Amino acid sequence: MKFGGAMFFTDYSMTAAELAAALEERGFESVWAPEHSHIPLSRKTPYPGGGDLPKEYYDAMDPFVVLAAASQVTKTIKLGTGVLLVQQRDAIQTAKLVASIDQVSQGRFLFGVGGGWNQDEMENHGTVYASRFKRMRESIEAMKEIWTKEHAEYQGEFVNFDPMIARPKPVTKPHPPIHVGGAFPQGARRAIRYGDGWIPVARTDLSEIVPKFRQMALDAGRDPKSIEITLFGLAANVDQLKRFAELGVARVVPMFPPQRAETVLPIIDRWTKLMQQVNG
Numbered sequence: 001m002k003f004g005g006a007m008f009f010t011d012y013s014m015t016a017a018e019l020a021a022a023l024e025e026r027g028f029e030s031v032w033a034p035e036h037s038h039i040p041l042s043r044k045t046p047y048p049g050g051g052d053l054p055k056e057y058y059d060a061m062d063p064f065v066v067l068a069a070a071s072q073v074t075k076t077i078k079l080g081t082g083v084l085l086v087q088q089r090d091a092i093q094t095a096k097l098v099a100s101i102d103q104v105s106q107g108r109f110l111f112g113v114g115g116g117w118n119q120d121e122m123e124n125h126g127t128v129y130a131s132r133f134k135r136m137r138e139s140i141e142a143m144k145e146i147w148t149k150e151h152a153e154y155q156g157e158f159v160n161f162d163p164m165i166a167r168p169k170p171v172t173k174p175h176p177p178i179h180v181g182g183a184f185p186q187g188a189r190r191a192i193r194y195g196d197g198w199i200p201v202a203r204t205d206l207s208e209i210v211p212k213f214r215q216m217a218l219d220a221g222r223d224p225k226s227i228e229i230t231l232f233g234l235a236a237n238v239d240q241l242k243r244f245a246e247l248g249v250a251r252v253v254p255m256f257p258p259q260r261a262e263t264v265l266p267i268i269d270r271w272t273k274l275m276q277q278v279n280g
Contacts, residue, residue: 024075037121081112082112178195180194
């Protein structure tokens with residue numbers, strides 16, 4: 001089972017370059033950056049974690065910027081968005097950002113996407129909350145056209161463009177793997193429809209969900225092994241991690257606090273020992 005690490009990168013945390021280098025040195029497979037463009041002061045939708053929204057949600061840097069910086073001080077670690085809110089971004093510009101970071105990292109980009117929970121945030125971008133998942137799907141479908149075709153064209157309800165040329169194309173063929181976040185069963189259906197991976201809600205009982213997910217993939221004509229399962233925000237519990245490995249979870253990604261190296265590195269070292277215990 002692969003291990004990654006995520007952090008809300010801020011002006012008071014470790015830099016993405018520092019974290020990526022530390023994780024690569026210890027044998028981690030990937031580093032992930034979440035996204036929030038801003039946080040409105042109104043709150044139509046409560047924070048899913050309960051209570052007040054943590055400060056780092058307001059302070060997060062742009063994931064493409066910090067991951068591009070991380071790519072320049074590392075050689076092997078993969079660089080992921082965990083997750084990018086594509087429903088509130090322009091699809092053409094986002095396609096160029098994905099292709100560009102895949103180029104500068106020489107094919108190390110993992111494209112984690114999600115429909116988001118903050119209604120106020122996405123409405124500031126002109127996205128309708130009720131139709132956000134359809135807009136996300138159209139954005140992904142349109143980006144695939146841009147990445148894989150010399151003359152790309154897409155006509156949807158939310159994303160529309162006539163035949164055009166958009167370069168560069170990604171290093172990864174046909175495109176960087178798309179990991180779709182979301183709970184079972186709706187998130188699983190979206191991952192099966194247009195993703196290469198699924199990021200379920202970590203608190204889900206996977207012992208029941210994973211067999212159902214694999215059957216859903218088969219029913220849709222997909223090979224379940226072709227869709228990786230990634231879990232974010234795990235507790236440091238070796239028995240639980242071993243159960244996830246037995247279930248066929250491809251990757252686990254603990255969330256590290258947005259603090260300086262002297263605080264975070266001891267936590268990473270504890271996770272390094274857990275990784276060794278799980279994988280031998």
